[in-house]
Amino acid sequence: MKLYYNPRSRAAIAKWALDECRAGYELVHVDLQKREHKTPEFLRINPAGKLPALVDGAAQVFENAAICLYLAEKFPQAGLAPLPSSAERGRFLSLVVYSVAQVEPSMGDSLLKQETPPSRGWNDFETVKTVVEGELGGGPWLFGEQFTMADIMVGSMFMWQRLWGVKTGRPALEAYVDRLQARPYAMRMGQEHR
Numbered sequence: 755m756k757l758y759y760n761p762r763s764r765a766a767i768a769k770w771a772l773d774e775c776r777a778g779y780e781l782v783h784v785d786l787q788k789r790e791h792k793t794p795e796f797l798r799i800n801p802a803g804k805l806p807a808l809v810d811g812a813a814q815v816f817e818n819a820a821i822c823l824y825l826a827e828k829f830p831q832a833g834l835a836p837l838p839s840s841a842e843r844g845r846f847l848s849l850v851v852y853s854v855a856q857v858e859p860s861m862g863d864s865l866l867k868q869e870t871p872p873s874r875g876w877n878d879f880e881t882v883k884t885v886v887e888g889e890l891g892g893g894p895w896l897f898g899e900q901f902t903m904a905d906i907m908v909g910s911m912f913m914w915q916r917l918w919g920v921k922t923g924r925p926a927l928e929a930y931v932d933r934l935q936a937r938p939y940a941m942r943m944g945q946e947h948r
């Protein structure tokens with residue numbers, strides 16, 4: 755497998771997912787300054803011209819959420835998703851999608867100090883934080899003792915916010931970010947890979 759990657763990008767999320775799977779993979783460094791992500795070759799892998807992208811033989815996957823779901827299926831032994839037959843599967847898929855459909859855009863509004871009108875497809879960030887707190891419950895992870903790709907997707911958003919020096923104002927979410935960052939393979943955005 756090849757991960758098209760730059761440490762100063764959201765590709766750090768996909769790298770974390772690969773590492774949690776203990777997958778063998780090659781990092782293909784993409785120079786954003788040189789706009790290597792806009793070349794015809796790269797656009798054939800990710801037509802959006804963004805990082806990350808994963809190539810696994812003939813399979814090409816772009817968007818972090820899709821990469822996480824793809825890897826959870828490919829490496830079932832890593833236990834990073836509730837089984838398809840499990841009652842938790844629906845909540846799992848919902849939370850992975852929620853991370854990009856609601857957590858990320860509402861966080862963007864909040865960082866930019868913009869209001870989130872009800873006509874948008876996502877709630878305001880305070881509501882989103884309340885939803886995530888509720889889903890986390892007593893933790894330690896979104897599915898109790900089972901760490902999953904939903905933690906990588908939802909958690910990385912809050913880790914990213916912390917990188918901006920912004921606190922959530924929610925002690926349970928701060929403790930969750932601390933636990934996520936303590937994982938050996940946790941995303942280290944902005945740092946060269948280990």
Ligand SMILES: N[C@@H](CCC(=O)N[C@@H](CS)C(=O)NCC(=O)O)C(=O)O
Pocket residue numbers: 762763764765786791803804805806816817818819854
């Ligand atoms: N929703 C996408 C976001 C990807 C994304 O925005 N990547 C940024 C880097 S953090 C990028 O490649 N930006 C370069 C550009 O658009 O020119 C995902 O999670 O995969």
